[in-house]
Structure formats: structure tokens, C-alpha cells
Amino acid sequence: MSNPPKTELKRSLSGLHLWGIAVGLVISGEYFGWSYGWAAAGTLGFLVTTILIAVMYTTFIFSFTELTTAIPHAGGPFAYSYRAFGAKGGFVAGFATLIEFVFAPPAIALAIGSYLNVQFPGLDPKLAAVGAYVVFMGLNIAGVTIAATFELLITVLAIIELLVFMGVVSPGFSWANFALNGWAGGSGFSSEAISGVFAAIPFAIWFFLAIEGAAMAAEETRNPTRTVPVAYIAGILTLVTLAFGTMIMAGGVGDWSSLANVNDPLPQAMKIVVGDNSGWLHMLVWIGLFGLIASFHGIIMGYSRQIFALARAGFMPPTFATVNPVTKTPVKAILAGGVVGIAAIFSDSLIEIGGLPLTANIVTMSVFGAIVMYIMSMAALFKLRASEPNLERPFRAPFYPVFPAIALVCALVALVTMIYFNVLVFALFCGLFLLGFIFYRFTAHLRDGAEADDMLDLAQNEARALVD
Template identity: 75%
Template structure:
């Protein structure tokens, strides 16, 4: 189960610090534009604010710890490689497939939001067909070349950040704390009531959506110049950027009117701005058009992320070897890009399969993606602790600050989030487990039970 040779190796080291920061923030920034408002439906504005604070602590401690792994093992597989090194093939399988579920199911949710934003301008446009068109455009851009793709990602990320700042400035005059706090706890109960506490935990997936996929920058580590220096800077600057944008966007959007009108829709920011400036304002039209850059940044970046994860898993024998082949001239994992797109497009049209439990399709896809993320966070933090014990000689250009308290905080909060998500989403957790089981069956059958025979060295050492 060693790596494929020939066209499977040779990712180009062309990405600098700004590219990596753009990827880290761009992967996530669509979470500020949509998805999070479903958390209001679960917890109310004040309850969801408490959830978001909890999750922000989780992500901040996680990123400061995860960066140690990323710089010590710069590999396109990211968490797959770290967990394989720490726990062997089984650890690699769990982390790799959990990350794959996270990154393959996040793009269809974003694509549906792109369709919803376009539908605001063109009411006759079918949002699902627009979502499929987005896959075609950005899969092609990712195939064109990693430098082109990363430069585009940086540009649209900067535009998306600028647009969020414009949104905050335009709606700020219409903000009132009384609007934000009205009906602020689940069930209109007090903060200490069981209903309010339950809402806080039920809303966890949508607070995670604010930050989901920032770890995907690790999958560009093989293509980074001087990863020991550039990756820590990109990650730390990235998480600080995202925390500021998440709280600013959520609080201001919730205080401009009746927030309940925004709780179950895919375009909360245009609707919040409409309440302040009116439906005919040029500001609103600007938000719809430029706001698409936020969705595009994450959509495009996560396609880049899932393609590297598929590439790394296939290179190590955990997926069909053909998915590890690179384009002969562009040196991009084109088959991996197309395979992930096929799964995403199927999810877009999976209403009868994934639209259950009284939740919209987008909310369920978001939750399924978050299950993958949380499982990956848990095994990544466990890998950090194990590698500190079993490989103390490993070069660690960046060491987790406050060890062991900081990574232990991330691990504990991730376990808490997973338990709450299983309790409130048992059917979706069943879907998640079923997807892992299908992956396990493939790994057991392919190449003579490769899970038992993989070499740690061949998996985690890219040999570039």
C-alpha cells in the first residue's frame, strides 16, 4: 500500500505565506455568509452567541495545536498523515475518511447557497442548476493549476473580507441590542432553563460552520514554500481574522429587525441588509454580487482541499489508485477533483435521502460535513499527544503553546461537541457511520487487505 509512482508524485512547491493565509481564510469565509443562521432556529440569538463563544475557543486552541502537526509532517493528506504516523493504518483510515466526508460534503452546501444568492437577482434561475454550474467552473479552475487556483483564492478572499466589512458598516446604523436579544433563548426561556441549554448544544454544528475547514490549508503543505515558517503565520492570522468576522457579522445581522426571519434561509446577509436599506438599494445589489465572492472563495478552496485529500488517500492505497494521478501538464489531481465534484452534485439532488428530521437539505449537509470535521479534530489532537510520547525526536518547527493544556482543551471541547451532535442528530450520525463503513469495506477488499499492510513511512513521507 505504498505510494503510486510516476504521475502520482510531483506536486509543485509554489505557495507563499499570503497564498496559504488566503487558502485558510477562503476555505472558511462562506461560513460568515450563510449556514450559521440555522443555529438561531435551534438556540435563539443569545443561545447561539454562547455556542459560538464555545466553538471559537475550540478552534483557537485547535489551530494553535494543529499547526505543530502541520509543520512537523507537511503532507498533502494532512490529518490522514498525522494519524497514520501516530496510530498506524487504522488511525490513518479514520482521520482520512472523516476529513474526506467533511471536505466532500461542505461544497454542495456552499453551491446551494451560491444558487440562492443568484436567485435573489434572477428569480427564474433554478438554484440547483446554478450550483451544478458552479461545480463545472471551479473544478476546471482547480485543474488549470495550483498557482492559478491559489492566486484566485487569495483575490476572492480579500474581496469577501472587504464585503463583510462593508456589510457591517451599512447595517450598523440599524442595529439595536433589543432586536438581537428579543426571544434570545430557545423556547423564549431564561438562560438557565433546560430548553435554553439544549438549544446551545443543538446549535453546535452551525457555530462550527463559522470556522469549518480552516484546517484544509494543511493539505497544501506539500505545495508550500518554507512550510515551517509560512504555515504557522497563515494559520494564526487566519483564525484571528475569522473570529473577528464571525462575531461581527452574526451580532450585527441579528440586531437589525426580527432575526427569526433569517433563521432558516440560505441568504441571511442580503435579507438583513434589505431590512436596513430597502429592496431597491444599490448597497443590497452590491452585497448580492460581491457577496458571491465569499461563497466562491470557500467553494473553490474546499475543492482544492478535497482533491488533495482524495489524492493522498489514493496515493497511499486507501482509494482507487487512478485518483492519485496528476494531469500530465498541469500537475494537478484532476481525477480527484472530478470525483469529489460527482459526489457533491449527487448530494445537491439528494432531497429524498438527506432532507429529513424537519431540517432543510442544506442544514443536514452542513451537519454531515461537521461530523467529519469533529471526528478528525479528535483524532488529530490524540495524534499530537501520542507523537509527543512516541516520537520526541521528531523535528517540530512550531510547538503547540501551553502544552498540554491548550491541545487538551481542544480535545475536550471536540469530544463535547461530538457527543452533543450525536444526541441531537442520531440519523445523520448513522449516515456518517455508514459512509465510514463503506470506506472500510473498500480498504479491506482492495489490494489484499491494505489496511493491514500499509507502511507508515510510505504514507507519511511524500518523497518529493
């Protein structure tokens, strides 16, 4: 009896598409979210936090690329941890990635609503956020090439806009403004300042969060072993440059404390320099939306592929592993993540905890998922180097084992400090993980009946043995 055909995605993306996805997934982090770090650490304290996190991400991406090129799978981190540690390891990495990618879009959608509210004060930001979900889920359903080309276009526009922002506000920039009261507690050596540096970690991570999501498009990329390394390395260098440029220029134009708890720090910073009625300001609001849209649209692509891969391997209901025969996109997976995201937008009483705004807590929840996934991915890299030394690795992590060790240690430190400063959000994160594990524990039959996948199989044979 012949085996049924595998459920596959279409390989149609170029390296330029993948760079656009890698940068586009993240670039909204330059437009909002990071300024909450100023409230926690001050400008100088948050600058220290951002330097530490930039080191973590740079070493992580150079290491992560080894896994992506060796195992070009739509599940990304799920596939790497599954191959290294078996089904339970795959569950931990896959579910953590799912939390990261499902909770990031509602935070971005709320920021889209806030940006639109600048132009249309009568518009409810939450309704605008829901409208964004409807529009961009539809675009993702239309086809991956259409979606990725759109992602590339708006990512380029978003980068241009950030450069324009830096240029327009530069006449009003002063390092004295940026450094004024720049440490939490007043001094860089005080316990309050050190505490603030660590408390601000989630918001520095937001500058770079989700760049790893491009790995989930590797299965749809032409010649991934060559294009993925170039796209990832160019992507992280682009984002580090934009993150520091945007943050420093915005903080030096006036009273930075007025920008510390808003969803639209760039328009507010530009107002200080050019006034409320400048054409530059209106351009920033409208074109600035492209940055938010690029990440929002790209992360919808990312979460849908993660849901698809988990379902295909038997970790979620198999209905989410179906692909539309015409568009070749996982329609049900796209819609499922959207339902959760829209629910989060309207969950103020549940998620607005710890005295922080709704958006800040959604950001923190997403970051918890990311950090757990980073830890699992680096652990998988070390494990696979030992257990599968002959695995074909078109790209090898430079300075091994130093780079992956730096990324792993930084991620562990970030996780511990985030738990300390965000106990309630972490409890909610653990609650979601518990629900996921209950489903995993009682659905072994789904994994037994899942289609064979050589990339997940340690022995790389057709008779895959699941060890639960």
C-alpha cells in the same frame, strides 16, 4: 533496480497564498449556514455556542499547526493519524476528512444558487449550484498557482464585503433587537435554552469549518515550516473577528427570527435597513458571492488533495493518485469529489431528514466528519509527543498539554451532543463509514503496492511496514 519516481505536487505557494486558502476555505460560513443556529438556540443562546466553539477552534489551530509543520503532507490529518496510529488510524482520520470536505461544497453551492436567485428569481438554485461545480472544478484543474491566486483575490474581496455589510447595517443596529427573545425557551437558565445551546453546535462550527484544509496545501507550499504557522494564526484571528461581527450586526437590525432558516441571511438583513432596491443590497449579493466562491473553490482544492493522498497511500483506487503532467493537478480526484457533491445536491429525499432543510443536513454531515477528524488529530498530537519526542517540530503547540486538551475535550462534547440531536444524520454518516471500511478491509494489496512515503512511516525508512 531503481525505484520509480514519487508522485509529487508542485511547491509554488507563498505564505500569503496559504493565508488566503485558510480564510477562503471558511469565509462562506460568515455568509450563510450559521443562521440555522438561531432557530435552534436563539441569538443569545447561539452567541454562547459560538464563544465555546471559537475557543475550541483557537486552541485546535494552535495545536494543529505543530502537526502541519512537522509533517507537511497533502493528506493532512490522514498523515498525522497514520503516523501516530498506523493504517487503521489513518483510515479513520482520512475518511472523516473526506466526508467533511466532500459534503461541504454542495451546501455552499446551494447557497450560491440562493444568492443568485435573489437577483434572478427564475433561476433554479440547483442548476446554478451544478454550474458552480463545473466552473470551479475547471479552475482547480488549470493549476494550483492559478487556483490559489484566484482564491487569495476573492478572499480579500469577501473580507472587504463583510466589513462593508457591517458598516451599512450599523445605523439600524440595536442590541435590544438582538437580545429580544434571544434564548430558546425564553430564559438562559431553562432546560430548553441549555438544550438549544448544544443543538446549535453544528452551525457554530460552520463559522470555522475547514480552516484545517490549508494543511492539505502544505506539500505545495514553499518553506512550509515557516509559512504555515503565520498563515494559520493570522487566519483564525481573522475568522473569529468576522464571525462575531457578522452575526451580531445581522441579528440587531430587526426581527432576527425572519433570518433563522434562510440560505442568504446577509442580503435579507440588509433589506431591513436599506430596502429592496438599494444599490448596497445589489452590491452585497454580487460581491457577497465572492465569499461563497472563495470557500467553494478552496474546498474543492482541499477534497481533491485528500482523495489524492489517500489514493497514493493505497486507501482509495490508485487512479485518483495520478497527476496531470502539464498542470500538475490531481484531475481525477477533483472530478470524483464533484460527482459526489452534485449527487448530494439532488438527494432531497435522502438528505432532507429530521424536519430540517437539505442544506442544514448537508452542513451537519460535513461537521460530523470534521469533529471526528479533530479528535483524531489531537489524539495524534499527544501520541506523537510520546512516541516520537525527537521528531523535528518547527512550531510547538503553546501551553501544551492544556491547549490540545481543551480542543480535544470540546470536540468530544460536540460529537456527543451532535449525535444526540442528529441521530438520523449520524446513522447516515456511520453508513458511509461502513462502506469505506469495507473497501479498506478488502484492498490491503493496494497499500502493499503503494509507493514508499517517509512522512507516513513511523521508522522513517524506505521499507514501510503496514500493520493491518
